[in-house]
Amino acid sequence: MREPRNPFRLRASEAIESDTTFLKLFGPGMLELLPSGQHLWDKPQVFRSAPGAGKSSLLRLFTPSVLLTLHSFRRNDDLKELYQKMAEIGVIGEEGPQLLGVFHSCARNYATLEDLEFDTARKERLLFGLLNARVVLAALRSALVLHRLDYPADLGRITFGANVFEAFGSTFSVGSTGEDLHRWATKLEGAVCDAIDSFGGSDLKRLPGSETFSALSLLHRESLMIDKKPVAERVLLLLDDVHHLTHRQRSRVLKVVAELRAGVGIWLAERFEALSSDEMLSSGMSEGRDYEGEILLERFWREHPRKFETLLLNVADRRANAAVDVEISSLDSCLQASLDGPEWVAKYEAAIPTIRSRVIKAVGDRSLFQAWIQAQEDAAGTARDRSISWRTLEILVHREIKREQGSFDFPLSASELTERSDSQLKAAAELFLSQEFNLPYYFGTRKLATLASWNIEQFMRLAGDEFEEVVSSRTVRRAATLDAGRQDILLRAASASFWSEIPRRARNGEKVLKLVESIGRFCRQRTYEPSASYDPGVTGIAISMQDRESLQDEGFLQRNPEYSVLADVLAAAIANNLLEPRLDSKAKGSSWMVLNLNRLLCVTLDLPLGYGGWKEQHLRDLYVWMTAGYKPKQAALL
């Protein structure tokens, strides 16, 4: 395959075939997700997220060929930091990798077993039989790779601890080698797969199976040996794509894993979609809950936004560096980050008289605001600062007029203006200004990182669009800096495309779109109130925790089937990261489940990117939004 022209466009990192490229593009910040301590290696860990959050990349990092490559290039500047972090958690050292990572994806034909015309017990035996065979094959191959031996030629050098023979019962005799296990596993896998894939599947009844997940016995230090020495200090099973198992298979596997004795390392990665609507609605960030052993990626990054931003910028720089046609060391250096440059002065200067005249008109003959207007007339600063201040003043004037009734007409002082012009209000003013005077709002690396909505793939897509322009500019020998206006245009196009994909991407796509669109329109309506009551804006809604419990209550859903559809649609929106859930937010003396819009959706709606503003809703309103759409009671400001 060819070298990448735009490395941001490379598909998910598990699809990057070269381990060196994979490592160079891997952001060491991902390791922040891992909890510290011994639990990582001797207790099962479940990684859960929407697609594209980086689970598979994280798992791949611990596979033998990647660890060997990391060790070989440990002094390389690009990989030093990653090596250091991996060494700190005891995975690698000067002498080489200390861990045998056995990677296995469940995105195979396991679910098909459930469709066979057997009783449940027989299906379970087949499931464990196939799992055992595949994990054994993966472990044998990984062990040889870790020791740079030939697969399958060197299988005879692999021997096993007594616990392995114990776990597999009479299948093997003590003294069996890797060759024996390999032969058994290949035969078993072949027999099951041939039967599943045959026309009619008539000979399925004679297929071999296993009572339990015996292959987990390989996960002990003394279980797997090469030339009579343990293969590695630690053995870790990396089970990816667990959501591809059926509900029954998944819960059976999770049960077996949960019952494991301490000392067995197993990581499971799955998408939110593995969860039922009920479980999905429980998946938001909740205060005070014990999530030991369960790592929700989006939740973690939401709790540590700076770490996420650092990770993204690091990944972006690594990708920019890897481009072959241009020499760019950092994406940040290519993106204009402010509107303070001379090219924007005229636009801001032109806005001031318009806003000023609107303010004067709104004030009319009220003496109340004279000091405020005078203070603003006298204000110094850049054209941008002054126009934002004027727009801030306009919002404050609207607020005062709105609550004028019943208040005394004491003149407001200039110091009150300063006091009330807080950063939230200024942010709303800047947003209003950008909309009214066609100024770019979505630009710069920080906003780009926020627009990722805690999803690395989403970030890559946006950064890829911007980097494409940078590469093209270089090709035609133009400056490789992308101005704020162009960034804004590109991000708006990406947002529009993201919206248009909803019906095609999500289950119940039309309903999901209608609901999310309604939430968006509602947020926009509330954000663009003249008095900016919810400054800097509303970007989400909330349902009470009690309503959320109703949506999880089977009895309630049976009595109210329309809410059953709503529960499924909300679950689909959350699973696809269109809505970001946060549980137990406190307001107005109650607890709420906040559902924020994915930040990329906010762009088309001209909404701010902060997470502060949300407004509570009843289930019946959401149902109407989902079916008939949101209809505003009054016209929006813009």
Place this chain on the structure above:
Amino acid sequence: MKPVRKDRWASYVHVSGDGVHTFLQEHVKTRDGNNKSCLIVGKGFDPRMLGGATALTAVLDPRQLSIIVLVFDEGPTSPSRKYDKLVQQNIDTLMRMVPSEQVRERTIKMFSSEGRRVTSRSAESVFRSADEFSGFSDIFVDVSSLPRSVYFPVVAKLLHLLDGVKDGAAPNLFVMVSESAELDRRIVEEGIDEDADYIHPFRGAVERESAAGRPKVWFPLLGENQSVQLARIYDLINPAEICPLLPSPSMDPRRGDNLVLEYRELLFDRLRVETRNFIYASETNAFEAYRQLRRAILHYAEALEPLGGSNAVISANSSKLLSVGALLAAYELKCDGADIAIAHIEAHGYMLTDSEDDLDRLASESRLQCLWLSGGCYA
């Protein structure tokens, strides 16, 4: 891989347009007057589901034609449910073509009780024995209103059952498809599944841990508006090599170029496909697609033999006609013992992008194709 026999469809019978009527007339003349035909169609809102029935009733006594309607329920929330009225209209028309007792329905389960896709396995088991067709001299499968996840396993199973008939009295098997680029453009998939999967019984060896070391070679048949589907199929396969098949030559001479433009970012920037890997097959000839795919797959298998062989995966996000070619290649290679898989992604349902008013007119302008897949002419 076992030694591969001579390509089965090197010589073939393929008629289209007005030629279908003449061909069917001639074909009916050659058979015993008591023989009957069986037509298998899908129950759908696309008026092209009637194309095969209309052509057959024009040359056959309606009493000699039995119709099996394959019913696949996409679920209560499927966008296709909007067109239930059109579906009923199509069924009513069909019922008027032949005596009603000669129309039977067979149901294909699309979802398991827990909402998992089971379409292709269920479709494969719709017909269990060649005895079900005793008394029929010809079986026609009109795939015009059938999704790939249904007609791939159904046609493959019929080929398998008929190939197993030892006494030489197996019925002829034909596939019919009404092609209309305009109708194809109007009917779009909606609510594409999160993940692609392999169509039963074409899982090949790609999922086997024991074959994990073998390079995977992906042969996607390209059609318009399939970028989400292609990206998800790619995620499923994660191939080492990609050989896209372009419909060229085509009625619109720029179609191949337009497809390359449409998928430029996906193919070249994200997946880094080599331009020399492209395969070309005429958009109106399923058998050419079959030949090209078969040749390319065998070539890769041979070239990669020193590395333990290869795992070939086909996906057919193209016209139905070309996808039949993909099915033939996969079926023949599977019979020969090759590890061949067909990847596919399903949608929650289908939507019309424009008004439904002139569907009948568009359907009447579509071009009927008839492919003779097994039976007398290959004896």
